[in-house]
Amino acid sequence: MATQHSRSAARLMMAPAVFVLLVWMLVPLIMTLYFSVLDYRPMRGAFDCCVGLSNYTSFLTSSAFLDSILVTLVMVGGILAITVVGGVALALLLDKPIWGQGIVRILVIAPFFVMPTVSALVWKNMFMDPVNGLLAHLWEFFGAEPISWLSDLPLFSIILIVSWQWLPFATLILLTAIQSLDSEQLEAAEMDGAPGYSRFLWIILPHMARAITVVILIQTIFLLSIFAEIFVTTNGAFGTRTLTYLVYQRVIESQNVGLGSAGGIIAVILANIVAIFLMRIVGKNLDA
């Protein structure tokens, strides 16, 4: 269909968008790369060009780096586990015809619309406050000692908050997956003598495998950059400092732009490695 003329017209019209996208992506990346080889500490007036890779080596060798990697893995892993398992369970429930289905579904999606900062604040002050929080009252109602969530179980608390936010996303995608399952397959399995849990294990779960991998992939990409929830609740204290947060601290709190930029580049590389692995797994799953 496309003639020579229309093709060149198309290129011409796409050009501004491509140009803007490239600038948007490349300028920050190049600036970060540039800063990462500088000794750039604005508060001390240091701006020395070309310290080579010393920023990288000092970032990689600091003890905070390995800790932050571990925290990041635990946090992302924990949230993924909770949202996938919870999402499957909720999707199974919501798939059943119930009274007021439309409203219930909207309510389930609601947490996803709450901004991360707001939800972290609500959780911190309304639920997890050891004196006035609802959870403290609940514990007291049962005669138990209220937990001081954010100082005793800081990592778990953040996992909980973020899971609450991402559960709707997982539920939504998994629900559509369940709804696309051919009901005759379930009936066939029923005729074949498969009880409820076997039908779930052998028919429903394999059917959802693809959707689950998509959920894991998308969530991992977003979860690697969790920031607001940590900033609002623990400020990175009590072993909740993820790689993203470490980079922030290096740049803003220590005012060491060079070191922070090096950390940022390292984070980008690590995130890409994770993404490549995930893409491979997902790709394999999508082929089948």
Place this chain on the structure above:
Amino acid sequence: MGRITLDKVTKRFGEVEVIPPLDLTIDDGEFVVFVGPSGCGKSTLLRLIAGLEDVSSGQIRIDGEDATQAPPAKRKLAMVFQSYALYPHMSVRKNIAFPLRMAGIDKAEQDRRIENAAKVLNLTDYLERRPGQLSGGQRQRVAIGRAIVREPAAFLFDEPLSNLDAALRVGMRLEISELHERLKTTMIYVTHDQVEAMTMADKIVVLRAGNIEQVGSPLTLYREPRNLFVAGFIGSPKMNLIDGAEAAKHGARTIGIRPEHIDVSPQAGTWEGTVGVSEHLGSDTFFHVHVDGMKEPITVRAGGEVGLHHGDKVYLTPQPERIHRFDDKGLRIA
């Protein structure tokens, strides 16, 4: 064994009564076909027997035992679905093995039964493939294989051939009939295609709006349709139904005559008419003849090489012993 008895079975979806009280007995080893236009309740009836729907009232007995409340798995019935309902993530072998695995049958026995079924259905070369890599006919055979290995009391087929193309359908029809001859197991087969019903059934159950219109062997239904509905539904092309003065001559409200029971002559006969559209099938030719004084054209079967053309004058003579007579209520007059 597979004797199935329905005793005053009804099914209601809310206010709508899909199946009014219905009695039916299916004998062991019979090939029974439920046939009727779409929406006549034939699939619902099959699902009631399978246990995939609950009956509203009445009783279903399988081999004399009350199975009305029994879950599908306990009824010893196997079903082949219209969409085949194969498990897409399992290989053919695993698909066929699934009911055996659920029944907790040991591995060696599983393999033996799978090999047998695969041999019967020509699936041996495809056992390691996924359903997605098979053609429609092969998928159909896998679905049948999954039913066979359970060694059920009866097979239930829900329009199994409607997703296949015409040539394949004829082949699968033969294969299913062949299978029935070999296994001698009760089979209940739902279709809207009267050709499938006529060719395969030992016993046809004609349904309309949940009511049984007639039960009988294919030839009984062909020779002695109990009412106008069955008369019009069984046989291809349709029986000619004639109202008015011509019917009154035979002492009936409506008379019916099949296209193959009318003699055509260019010289003389009972009815005079003009040839309309003719359909040449090679072996046969169907003429649509406009007879003077009749609203509908009469369909007539003639030999393949009869030289009649559009607009020609012809005379039609119905074979008198083949005329079906129906009264005011549409019932057959004996």
